Amino acid sequence: MIADDPSAGVVLAVCAATDDVILDTIGASGIDKRPLAGRIAVGELGLMPDHVVDTKYHGGIEQAIYAYSEHEALRWAEELGRELPSGWFGENLRIDGLPTTDAVVGERWEIGGDGLVVETTIPRTPCRTFAVWAEERRWVKRFLDRADTGCYLRVVTPGSVGAGDAVHIVRRPDHRVTVRDLVSGTTADADALATLLACEDLGPKVRREASRKLAHA
Template sequence: MTAADIRPGRVDAVCVVHAIRDSGSRRVPVTAIDKRPVSGPVHVGPHGLTGDRQCDTEHHGGRFKAVYVYGEDEAQRWVSELGRDLPAGWFGENLRLSGIPTTDAVIGERWAVGTGGLVLEVTEPRTPCGTFGTWAAEPRWVKRFTERGDTGAYLKVVAEGPVAAGDPIEVVSVPAHGVTVRDMFTGRDPDRLAVLLEQQQDLSPTLVEKVRRRLAVRQVQGAM
């Protein structure tokens, strides 16, 4: 798939932290998962959106997880299953998007967002955690979310700029390796994951570690 094969997307909502809440975890007792839409343009810098916050900085935020996005189509699949409204920000996302793949975006894919120069690059999937399960208040939520595999995507900031609801999203480049966020999350086709390491530059260290771990397991299994 090339950039020309993908129609332009759209930013439906821009979300930042609304309130710091109890996480239900002893390790990090509070969470900034409660994100809600804000009006007007918001500046996006190397570590995320102005006005946003991450409490669990070991697993959220940083250069390779500066922005978290979730697709409206994926959200609506959960709406149908759960029978409840899941407004923008409910998944802890900074941007709710439509018309563009999120979980099925290619790692390293770059998007030009709006007209103010913002460029984002897809880096890795979101891994659901116990805090997300507490927030969702749905039975077996983490397992169900994992089984569905609609993780949304983390992105890094290639060029700073503003973002606002209604901004168009243009896919400006798609790496040839073709490994998607979903491929990385599920671990399917280890040979393609190996190609990802060979072809893609400036990968997230956590992603590289996961790929190498999966390749090592495959090597051990092949030797048995």
């Protein structure tokens, strides 16, 4: 556990899409995540029960799990004037007490007591499916402008996860680049991005997003 981390986060809900939802102009989608009871097995590609339809842009090793912050969800709920239950953002984990969008890229979290360790990778990029699902005016632009995107996670060590599990930071890189820094339209420090890109163990999607940001920094 990081010595200067004052508190642990907690998993409020574990969510997955066990059935497709059919959206107008889109078709089948796995965005409709619903909370699951009990302990859920997690493998290299994420929650075992979860269903991904568009595998070109969703899922995979670097996007195995999507985490969203309760704090950011409540802020959106207040602005939109509607309840946004766990899973509404298409997230697998609704987390309280620990930053998701403002987590350092490559930060590792230990979740629960069954050995699950995950690593933060890239921000969520909103798409047309998310816009149709949200049914909110100019949703993609508003979501990007706010830049509260949550973060994708790579599974370092498989295990299981359940609502109520504590989330502890067990490693935090010193390059200072956060997931929010990689969101399109945000500003990022060029030196920090260069330090991140010097890391040899970066996944291809993290390297791609960091390279894009450095080109515009």
